[in-house]
Amino acid sequence: QVRLVQSGAEVKKPGASVKVSCKTSGYTFTGFYVHWVRQAPGQGLEWVGWINPNSGDADYSQKFHGRVSLTRDTAVNTVYMELRGLTSDDTAVFFCARDSLGIDSWGQGTLVSVST
Amino acid sequence: DIQMTQSPSSLSASVGDRVTITCRASQTMSNYLNWYQQKPGEAPKLLIYASSRLQSGVPSRFSGSGSGTDFTLTISSLQPEDFATYYCQQSYSIPKTFGQGTKVEVK
Numbered sequence: 001q002v003r004l005v006q007s008g009a010e011v012k013k014p015g016a017s018v019k020v021s022c023k024t025s026g027y028t029f030t031g032f033y034v035h036w037v038r039q040a041p042g043q044g045l046e047w048v049g050w051i052n053p054n055s056g057d058a059d060y061s062q063k064f065h066g067r068v069s070l071t072r073d074t075a076v077n078t079v080y081m082e083l084r085g086l087t088s089d090d091t092a093v094f095f096c097a098r099d100s101l102g103i104d105s106w107g108q109g110t111l112v113s114v115s116t
Numbered sequence: 117d118i119q120m121t122q123s124p125s126s127l128s129a130s131v132g133d134r135v136t137i138t139c140r141a142s143q144t145m146s147n148y149l150n151w152y153q154q155k156p157g158e159a160p161k162l163l164i165y166a167s168s169r170l171q172s173g174v175p176s177r178f179s180g181s182g183s184g185t186d187f188t189l190t191i192s193s194l195q196p197e198d199f200a201t202y203y204c205q206q207s208y209s210i211p212k213t214f215g216q217g218t219k220v221e222v223k
Contacts, residue, residue: 035212037160045152045160045203045214061211062117095159102150102165102207109159 002026004034004096004107011113017084020110022096029077030054033099036070036081039109040092050099051079086114118142118206122215128223135191137218139204144184148208151180151189154217155200163202164189194220 007021022034036048049060051070058070069082079096093109119142129135139149147167152160162171164180167187177192191198199222204215 037214044217045154045205047205047212047214050212059210063211097159099207101169102162102171103152103160103205104162104165104171106159106161 002105004105006096006107006110009111012086014087014114016086017082018112019080019082020094022079022107024077034079035097035099035103037095038092088114090114117211118209118213120204120206120213120215122204122218126219128221129194130223131194131196133194135194137189137202139187139215141185141206145206145208147183148206149187150205150207152203153200
């Protein structure tokens with residue numbers, strides 16, 4: 001079955017960077033885009049960006065002002081999200097998710113906490 | 117960017133009620149509209165894609181309609197497991213924006 005398994009919770013200080021991994025299995029990795037979605041505590045879903053695992057090309061929300069990078073490693077069927085210049089506003093759960101006629105499979109989410 | 121506006125932001129309903137949630141896009145986008153359900157502490161779940169196509173395994177009491185800028189999610193007979201937050205999302209253009217969510221609560 002399709003699975004997306006994310007790395008564990010992170011605690012970072014303001015100004016730091018975080019890199020979250022999303023290991024996929026159960027389908028052809030290069031055949032489906034992977035989204036990243038942010039959800040701040042008690043808030044709604046916010047689209048961060050997506051990556052084409054075949055080409056490595058990515059698109060991003062302008063809201064993140066060039067602070068985010070999505071990459072992939074086809075050898076291990078894993079997608080990565082790096083977010084730089086963290087602030088307290090980045091405290092959130094980040095989800096990776098597969099695109100297929102809608103976002104049909106989601107990771108379990110990774111909590112990133114930013115605090116002094 | 118396409119802005120997605122859901123209404124209402126929350127609603128109270130009883131088991132067996134018919135529930136309708138609307139989503140309006142700031143520009144026309146054909147039928148590139150998806151609906152998700154999210155329960156506390158869980159990842160979202162795809163219910164409807166391409167405005168009206170029921171995702172595999174989703175109960176038939178969920179249905180979607182609309183095209184262009186106005187879309188609707190209907191739950192024909194609300195069940196206890198349907199109390200959750202619902203989001204629309206446009207897949208027409210980058211960024212693939214979500215609505216702000218509609219929380220369906222127990223009346």
